[in-house]
Amino acid sequence: MGASESKLAFKEDVFRLAREDNIPADSSWWAQFYQLPESSDDVFALWSPNDVRSITLNGTDRPFPGGQVDPKKNLETLIYTCVARLKALQTRRCYPDVHHPIAPEILNCIRILTRLLPYIYESEHLNAWEERFFWQPRRPQQVYDTKHNRDGQYIDGLEPSKIIKQENGEQISTKEIGHPLGEELITILLDYMFFPSFTLPKRLNEKGEPELKVQYSIWVSGIGCRHSAGVTKENERNATEVVRLLLALCSKQLYVHPQSVADVDNKALTYITTQCDRQVSLSVVCSLLNTVLKYNPATWRVPINFAADGDVKMRLVNVSLQLLLVLVLYPAPQGETNAFRKAISRLHRVEDFQFIQQGMNLVLTQPISGMAAYLPGNQKIVPWAPELLVLFWELLQANKRFRSFIIETDRAHDFVVLVLYYAMDARQEPSKQGFVRMCVLILQTLSVESAFGMRLNKTFIGQESLPSVLRINNFHGTYADFLITSVHSLITTTKGRLESIYPALLAIILNIAPYVVELGRATSSKLMELFALLSSPPFLLEKESNHQLLGSLLQAMTAILEYHLKDNPRFVDVIVRGRQRFIALRDFTVEGALAELDRQAHARKDRASGNDSGVTTPARHPSIDSLRSPSTTLEHVPEHDAFAIGDDDDDEDGDNSQGASSSARMSSSMHDPTVPLQSRSMSEKARGKQPVGQGNFSRSAHGSRQSSVSSLPSLITTHTSHMQQFAATPEWLETWLPHLPLHTILTVIDNAIRQPIRPRAATAPSASPAIDAPNRPIEPTQTPLPQPSSPPKMQSFQWTSLSLGWYLSLMWGLIYASDIATNKGVNGIWTGTGIKIFNIASRSYDPISLRSPKGAVDAVGNTIVQRLGSFTFSGAGGANGAGQER
Incomplete structure (x- = not known):
């Protein structure tokens, strides 16, 4: 033409x-x-x-x-x-x-x-x-007799020359003459994926004629096949077209609202994943998976633009990964088994796991490897890296053997660094919240394994060679230190953009806390910074459920002390030096918090007017009584300053009478045998109000899906605006404050105060112990805590229909953006159609790059693609709870 x-x-x-x-x-x-x-x-x-x-x-x-x-x-x-x-x-x-x-x-x-x-x-x-x-079921099609201007005979649509005649008085229009047309089409397309002279090399029969018989040969070597089928570039180009049609056939989910996308029966996907022959499904999954994992982007060649027509292999790898994800992620109707998900869950050979790990590592490490620097114009991030992370998460969830392999062979350390890189690189982009969220959930999935937590105690080596976005200055510590510090950075440097995943971030810390040993001083200070932010009055009074985040962090800090008290002297030291913060939280009142918010509002108003002569700046040493009295303020509680060693009054001789009396009251209540264990950290006022029978209150899981947090670095706002959304009351406070897990922390603090500070045995003696002692880790003379009687409880990601809707939206958003970037103008499969799973705001046909975002997807139901290639999903799915598998 x-x-x-x-x-x-x-x-x-x-x-x-x-x-x-x-x-x-x-x-x-x-x-x-x-x-x-x-x-x-x-x-x-x-x-x-x-x-x-x-x-x-x-x-x-x-x-x-x-x-x-x-x-x-x-x-x-x-x-x-x-x-x-x-x-x-x-x-x-x-x-x-x-x-x-x-x-x-x-x-x-x-x-x-x-x-x-x-x-x-x-x-x-x-x-x-x-x-x-x-x-x-396929029925006869009636043709129109144009010659006589009337309805004509009935025919078989797939064979127009075959006329269907009436038999035994039956109704021709309702007669079933074959399988549904959609099933026929799917069967034909799956066969074309393995058709000689089209997607497989040409074969001749004994007569010298091209063979027409379908042969289910896996395209390339790898899982399930040791020898490649020898496909040519022409075969790869044809296979790309077949896969694109299968993607289009399965894309009904794009035209369903995200709230219900997980509950809709996609007939095409249901048939492919549940009704296809086992040999066909295994050949398809192995061909797609091997094609993706065998691709090597780090070859010495002239870089080719992904959107250009030149690199046929890149196009095939990209659409193969997308189709594989569509098939594996599909939630089959109740009672049915997804054959593709079952296939990846049945993988068990170590060599297969090594093949998967190496193939993923090769692609995901491109941005942090040295090879990209030697290839002028080469894209640092492979375009389908986000989809590959989706596949990695699916393998972790569906295949327990693969999860164990990754953890027990220490490959998990590499993937922790890689996942954190992609999360940190995308964290400042509001349009990439969904992608960052998925990275965080990958880490949460790994963190529920006890072996993962124990292996994080390995020393982190090579931190200086990491990209600047991931590097921590003057870092010395373990992978646990690195992970906790990175989580702290994701929370405190994103200005509230990732508020929907704060529960998942804190769940990661909680899951690894029982196994952490030799936690560094800097990391311990980061945890105290988070505690200071989450326990501040503006944050606690902002939303009704914000205290759940605080409870999750306290639970993690408690786990560190209960399971490895002696192995974390630096953490104990930081806890003791910041003891006033915990005492202030124990005696927290709504009246005192509101008074402090009023004082801060007046202080800002005076500073804005230039008259600050009468303003009292917040002191760095908290006053405990100021928290108890409604008529006083919280001006002496350091809420927002970055935590540092020595912020509080550390010397025992320097404690004022108020602090000493408070400590004595705290000590007496904690050791009172008549006070229930869960209530020993309560104030007397709180215990007096506690209803009978609540002494054995079992605290619910913290960090629910609805939990959210505002911009943590800028929490100080007037309480008037907060009260328009949520009005804190003493009754509300009593529902959660008495049940915060403070008992263990206060017990450790009390024990450390009662005994002299002793340097650890490995520390060399000092000429001036009176000066050096406060800067040394505290070595408790005795263990004040009983050993936990049960193994740690992990917080797993809980799948719901809403969270699955978010996940499918994320996947289809990546596929849509990739298709637009690859196929210019009107050549995109879904370009210009009325997509409902997200809203198209604007378009760009540049190649996708996570470093140079081209797209966005907003909250489920309100998804916006602004610049193709980056995605934001929030507001769907729980971050905690039971039920890891789908």
Whole structure:
């Protein structure tokens, strides 16, 4: 179709589809649609969105909202024509010359269907027709007798020359003549993935003719196959087209609202994942997986733009990964088993796990490897790195053996660094919240394993070679130190953008806390900084559930003390030096907090007016009584200053009378045998108000899905604005403050105060112990805490229909953005269609790069693609709870 005249003639025939309905199905006129186009561009350019939509409407007026109408008969005939031709070329020789090339016709049929399906899915008025036409048993199609201007005979749509006649008085229109057309199409396409002379090398039979028999040979060596099938670039190009059509066929989820996407039965995906033959599904999953993992981006070659047509391998790898994720992530209807998810869950050979780990590592390490620097113009991040992280998460969830392999062979250390790199690199972009959230949930999935927590105590080496976004200045410590410090950075440097995943971030710390030993002083100070921020009055009074985050952090700090008190002297030292903060929290009152907020508001107002002569700046030494009295303020409690060793009054001789008396009262209550264990850290006032029977209160899991937090670095705001959203009351305070896990921490503090500070045995003696002692770790003379009687309780990610909707939205957002970046203009599969799972705000056709964002997706139900390539999802799915597997 190189000549403009032929393109104009073809375009006129496209117009005829909408202008003239009921074109005879047996007419040779239909053959031009799969014979004339020479490239994918011809099909997508000559079938404009308006051309396709015009044949989805049976009339000039659009149906009323919710109304169901059938499309033009020509649309049905066109689909039947393409499917019938695909089946014919696969099952018999259609040309006298047995060596006549059939690939062009196959590709044109595939491209036409790829063009049509998204516009069928977007049309709500075709829902009933789509269900009947594609997914119910195939029935005879009645043709129109144009010669006599009346309805004609019934035929088989896949064989127009076959006339269906009435038998025994049956109703012809309801007679079942074959499997549903959608199932027929899927079977044909899966066979074309392994068709000789198309997606596999050409084979000849004993007569010297091209073989037509499908052979389920895995494309490349790897899992399930030691030898590659020897596919050529032409085979890879054809396979890319088949995979793209399968993606289009399975993309019904793009046109469903995210709140219900997890509950909708996607008929195409249900059939592929639950009804296909086992040999077919295994061949498909191994071919796709091996193709993805065998790709090596770190080769010495001239870099090729991902959006260009030159690198066929890159295109195939990209769409193969996308189709694999679509198949593996699909939640099969209740009672059905997803064969593809089952296949990856059954992997057990160590060499397979090594193959997977090496293939993922090769791609994900590109941004932090030295190879990219030697390749001028090379993209630092492989375009499908986000999708590869999705696959890694799926393998961790579905395959326990793979999870154990990653952890027990210390590969988890590498993946912790890689996942943190992608999270830290994207954390400042509001449009990438969903991607950062997924990275955090990957770490949470790993952290629930006890072996992971124990292996984090390995010393971190090579920190200086990390990218600047991940490097910690003057870092010396273990992987646990590195992980906790990175979590602290994600919380405190994102200005509240990641508030929906703060529970998951704190759950990571909580899960590894029982196994941490020799925690560094700097890391311990980071934990105290988080405690200071989460226990500040502005934060606690901002939202009704914010105290749950504080409880989760306190639970983690308690676990460190209960399981490894003697092995964490620096952490104990930091806890003791910041003891006034814990005492202030124990005696927290709503009246005192509101008074402090008023004082801060007046102080800011005076500073803004330039009159600060009468303003009292917050002292760095807290006053305990100031928290108890409603008539006083919290001005002496250091709420927002960065925590540092020595902030509080550390010397025992320097404690004022108020602090000493408070410590004495705290000590007496903690050792009073009549006070229940859970209530020994309460104030007397709180215990007096406690209802009978609450002494054995079992605290619920902290960090629920609804928990959120404002911008932690800037928490000081007037309480007037807070009260418009949530009004704190003493009754509300009593529901959670008495049950905070403070008892262990206060017990350790009390024990450390009662005994002299002794340097650790490994520390050399000092000439001036009175000066050096306060700066040395505290070595308790006795263990004040009983050994935990039960193993640590892990906080796993809990899947809900809402969180699964977020996850599917994230995946389809990545696929959509990748398709737009790869296929320019109108050549995208879903370009210009009415997608509902997220909203398209603007477009850019530049290559996707996480370092140079091109896209965004907002909250589930309100997803926005602003610049393709970056994604933000928030507000769906719990961060904690039981139930790791889907």
